[in-house]
Amino acid sequence: MEALKTKYGVVTDYLNLEKYASGNPASLIFTERIEIKTPVGTIIPQYSVDDHGRRILRPITFYDNGNIKKAPLQEAADIETSYGKISTELIIFYDDEVLKKIFPLNGKLSGYWGEKDEYALAKNLELKLPCGTIKAKIINLVFYKNGNIRSITLWPQETVEAKTPLGTMPIRVGISFYEDGSVKSVEPAEPYTVETKIGPISAYDNDPEGIMGDINSLQFSNQGEVTALSTTQNAIILRNEAGGEVKYTPSKKESLCSENVVVTVPLQIEFTSETIRFNHSTSEEYNLSECSFEVIDYEKKTANPFYICN
Known part of the structure; x- marks a missing residue:
């Protein structure tokens, strides 16, 4: 050779x-x-x-x-x-x-070696992070070039308490940070009421996309303002100056496991300094100064997603 x-x-x-x-x-x-x-x-x-x-x-x-x-x-x-x-x-x-x-671990998941096997091998890490000291089993850590932490991804079984711009809350999936160490995004482990430009909203994504902690559903500016969130608990009634009214709510879909089970799909909301956008759609973007908003409870009559089918 x-x-x-x-x-x-x-x-x-x-x-x-x-x-x-x-x-x-x-x-x-x-x-x-x-x-x-x-x-x-x-x-x-x-x-x-x-x-x-x-x-x-x-x-x-x-x-x-x-x-x-x-x-x-x-x-x-x-x-x-x-x-x-x-x-x-x-x-x-x-x-x-x-x-x-x-x-920390780099195993091979297969029909004979699964997530539970890998999780059993994982060890708790204790890290002094900008959001406080956490102790948990971690899938990966990402760093900025200056050495500061960019994000952590937790094992799905893990929940930690973390300090955010809105107070300490239970977190799952992951946490990401700005380069100066301030919290950029988190994934709430349970519904958590946060203050937004249109009033208090219960932030929670019952089915967060992916398993990486770089981008999470509850996002903040580097000044600590909420810039994005998902909610399964609230609906938004929007009224414009002409008297028009639009209602945005979480939606529903059929479970992957059963045709007889319907699950909730979170309502996704994004904020800029002047606008609000729903479900990542440019056609559903409104000027905050031209509308009024009412946050109401959403009566959920559906299940949370689950993917272990019998």
Whole structure:
């Protein structure tokens, strides 16, 4: 096998080499032990399969400038962060080798190895964050280039208490931050009444999209004002100067598990300094100064979504 020169040394045992047009390696699978020194510590990319939770070899990837981009690790390594050392099995860098993202676990979910198995292996992390100290099992952490935390993603089974611009509230899924450390978005774990430009609204998304904590349904400006939220508890009556009236409510859909079960779809609301928008639709955007708004209770007669079908 042809010896491959990389920024981190010469590699002789590897598989599945892919290259950029420049000839630099884009990705490959190591089949020998290689130590790579990075600004956050020495790592050993995965080169063999050693347990039932990691049955396949995953490639390490590089940027075209030769710097490491993404590396699954053979064994967990203690990675240096601004919040202390964190045991990590998968690490991602920016193109200048600055730490971007870490995963404390990097198992393989399959018919024989599922989320419950992976969650059982996860360990609690205690982190002193801008929103307060939290202790929870975490799927991943994302960082800004300055080292400040950008977001955390919690395991679905986890709930934490976090300080937000509107007070301390129970949070699930994740939390994201602005670069200065102020809270950018959270996912309320239960309905939580927040003050908005049109009055108090119960913020809650019963079916948040995805499992990443970068973007959550309750969002704030860096001054702490609510800029977006989802609600299953309230409806909005909008009245314009001409006497017209429009009512926005959460909607309904058929459950994925049963044709006889109907579930609630949250009403989504966004604010700018001058407008309000419903359900991400530009055709449902109104000038705040030209309308009056009434927030009322929504009588929910539907179920929350669930995806474990009998």
